[in-house]
Amino acid sequence: MDLNRQIYGRYTPEEWVEYCWMPQVRTNETPRKWKQRIWSCLQYFKENDLLPIESKKYFNARKMIRFQDGTSYAPTIGIAICLSCNELVYTGKNIKTMESHWKSACTGNKYCELNYEDFFEIKHKPESDRTFDDMRALHYYELWMVNAIKRIKRAREVGKNMRACVLIQHKWIELCIAPMV
DSSP: OOHHHHHHTTSOHHHHHHHHHTTBOOTTOOHHHHHHHHHHHHHHHHHTTOSOGGGSSEEEEEOOEEOTTSOEEOOEEEEEEETTTTEEEEOTTOTHHHHHHHHHTOSOOTTOOOOHHHHHHHHTSOGGGOOHHHHHHHHHHHHHHHHHHHHHHHHHHHHHHHHHHHHHHHHHHHHHHGGGO
């Protein structure tokens, strides 16, 4: 086996270096500038299925901390890119914030890997037969359903408001034209 493949897995050495440095936010770099800087590379990794499992749904920003003994550490800084809707999300230190983004504000549904037939099949399995992956997939599908229902309700509300405005416009025109007749 090729030595590079043993070290880097499915990545080329250049791709591995790029992947390691991509999440690093530079000093004095805003989150938006960070997203713009890495966007083309992130898209390349998404299209070629090179993102690891933990980065398939969202991509965390990190800040490099260097110690005097030569070691370094790159903790997450509470900002992520949602790979479903391609938006910057402030997560803070809590990863549950990403799930609340998917539940309320995400315009995509790529984080939900389940279609309705699969959801129905898993839902009707006895709970004792469900695997951890089944439970997680159900959870993500339910998040997507809550988001979709909220969006439909909001669209209906906007539609009602628009119909009310049109009705008011028609009544106003009738009032303005009626005295002239």
